[in-house]
Amino acid sequence: MATDWKSIGEEIQHMMREDTAVREVLASTGELFQGYAPAMEKVHLKHAQHLKTLIDEHGFPTISKVGKDAAIDAMRLILHAISWPEFMRSMEAVTVNLAKTGEVPKDYVARLMDRIRFYEGRKQIYGTNADWDDNGIMRITDVEDESKLNARRAEMDLPPLESLVITPLDGDFHPADPKKRHEEYVAWTLKVGWRTVAMP
Structure with missing residues (x-):
């Protein structure tokens, strides 16, 4: 029986809509900004598990199979599976190869590669993750070879960065x-398995 990619694409987009709806509710109550909200994690894991099942059974939902919007949503669901390191790592190799043939958006693959490194405590390649430093400044966390950062970003269809500082000391959600x-x-990174030893 042939794979019904249209239905799979619709399933993926439905999951992303649910993700967004839950996020909006948690943001309105402030719970979203007090660590990793359990209700958000529950939704993220539910969707990641369902997406993994779809991928195991049918293959990755690429642009040529489900369209660009659903392929992007699949990447977003992967990026949100932050308490399931094994899944995110397994998807990195798959999507890096697919990006080479234009079957998944390069910018989302760059975000996945960086997010894995960010949680592992390693330097980013493309500078797509930021965090609060000890002084309460939101900035891009450490990147490899900063002088060539924007050249690497351009290769992955990411806009140039003018500064590694994102925001000054003030802000609605400053810790x-x-x-x-x-x-x-x-x-948290130790608990869920991103790291085996504490790092700065």
Whole structure:
């Protein structure tokens, strides 16, 4: 029986709509900004598990199979599976190869590669992740060979970065205690398996 990619694409987009709806509710209550909200994690894992089942049974939902919008949503669901390191890592190799043939958007693959490195405590390649530093400044976390960063970003269809600093000290969701927040974040990376030892 042939794979019904139209239905699979619709399933993927439905999951992303649910993800967005839950995020909006949690943002309105403030819960979204107090660590990783359990309700958000539950939705992320549910969707990632369903997406993995679809991929295992039918293959990756590429642009030529489900269209660009659904392929992007599939990448977004992968990016949101932050408490399932094994899944995200397994998808990196798959999507890097697909990006070479234009079957998944390069910019989302760059974000996946960086996000894995970010949670593992390694330097990013493309500078797509930011975090609060101990001074309460939101900035891009460490990147490899900063002088060639924008050249690498251009290769992955990402716009240039003019500054690694994202926002000054003020802001609606500035953490009251950035150092404590970072310690909690590192503890979380150890708990879910991104890291085996604590890093700065």
